Amino acid sequence: MNHSKTRQLSLAKRGMTFEILMWYFTRLSALAMYALILFGLIGGLIMGARNQMNFADVMRWAFMPNVTHVQSTDVPDITPWASAFWKSAASALLLLAVAHGVHGLVVIADDYIASAGGRKIVRLLSIVMMLSMMAIGLYILWTS
Numbered sequence: 038m039n040h041s042k043t044r045q046l047s048l049a050k051r052g053m054t055f056e057i058l059m060w061y062f063t064r065l066s067a068l069a070m071y072a073l074i075l076f077g078l079i080g081g082l083i084m085g086a087r088n089q090m091n092f093a094d095v096m097r098w099a100f101m102p103n104v105t106h107v108q109s110t111d112v113p114d115i116t117p118w119a120s121a122f123w124k125s126a127a128s129a130l131l132l133l134a135v136a137h138g139v140h141g142l143v144v145i146a147d148d149y150i151a152s153a154g155g156r157k158i159v160r161l162l163s164i165v166m167m168l169s170m171m172a173i174g175l176y177i178l179w180t181s
Contacts, residue, residue: 044177050077052094054121059140062136062137062140062158063137063140063141063168064177065119066133066136067136067137069129069133070130070133070134070137071127071130073126073133074099074100074130074132075099076126077098077099077100077101078095078096078099078125080102080123080126081095081098082095084117085110085112086098086107086110088109089110089111089113090110090112091110092110094106094107094109094110100130100156101127101130101131102118102123102126102127102130103123103124103127103178103181104118104123104181112149123180127178128175128178131171131174131175132171132175133179135167135170135171135174136167136171139163139164139166141165141168142163143160143163146158146159166178173176
């Protein structure tokens with residue numbers, strides 16, 4: 038009969054590594070995205086979308102609160118919808134979603150790329166892609 042004891046390290050002995058930080062980032066960014074979507078949905082309904090927009094337009098607003106999602110509806114005054122507050126909320130959602138998604142792609146790529154050099158190239162390309170998508174998205178949000 039083998040009575041081997043499992044080895045357990047305390048959090049203090051494990052240390053806070055980059056991998057642990059990214060694990061936390063993935064979980065917390067997903068929760069933050071859900072919170073921002075719920076915030077956009079409730080905000081849109083409070084601002085009168087329940088009477089002047091169909092369900093698809095309300096959901097489009099909730100997932101990306103951008104004034105262009107309201108222009109094609111029956112909302113008479115779109116000035117409150119184009120405020121810096123909603124642009125900031127859309128920017129936060131955009132930045133979180135892009136970073137969360139690119140990190141997921143890097144994790145998947147790490148599983149399939151055997152060489153360390155290949156993983157570094159994929160990570161570098163992912164960072165370039167992430168920064169360019171964030172810049173393009175922020176430009177569109179703040180200039181529309």
